[in-house]
Amino acid sequence: MDEAILTLEKKRVQQEHELLDQFHTTVDSLKPVNLIKGAIHKIVGSPEGREGLLKTATGLGAGLLANKFLLGRSSSMIGKIASNLLKVTVAKTAASNADKLKAYGTAIYYNLFQKKSNHTEH
Numbered sequence: 799m800d801e802a803i804l805t806l807e808k809k810r811v812q813q814e815h816e817l818l819d820q821f822h823t824t825v826d827s828l829k830p831v832n833l834i835k836g837a838i839h840k841i842v843g844s845p846e847g848r849e850g851l852l853k854t855a856t857g858l859g860a861g862l863l864a865n866k867f868l869l870g871r872s873s874s875m876i877g878k879i880a881s882n883l884l885k886v887t888v889a890k891t892a893a894s895n896a897d898k899l900k901a902y903g904t905a906i907y908y909n910l911f912q913k914k915s916n917h918t919e920h
Contacts, residue, residue, distance in 0.1 A: 835911055 826832060 838907075838911060
């Protein structure tokens with residue numbers, strides 16, 4: 799009888815530990831950073847999502863760079879025309895180099911969002 803009670807007590811303690819571990823795992827998975835990482839991983843996980851995300855990010859980045867660094871803010875008509883021409887040129891260039899940009903984007907994604915593997919130090 800005492801042995802059965804001890805076995806049940808050990809089982810209860812083990813189940814409490816498992817429940818506590820699961821609770822911590824659940825709380826960790828609900829942190830905003832982990833939710834965002836999970837959403838990005840789902841989007842980037844599919845080939846269509848990856849390609850669409852890369853094209854969108856490339857277009858936005860190229861447009862921002864073109865406007866902010868090359869032309870700045872221009873209120874003149876010539877400046878606006880030059881800005882629009884530069885945007886089109888940058889977009890065409892980005893589209894023609896999609897494979898290279900995709901490789902860079904994938905590398906950046908893996909460096910930012912994949913867990914670091916354990917490196918052994920020599």
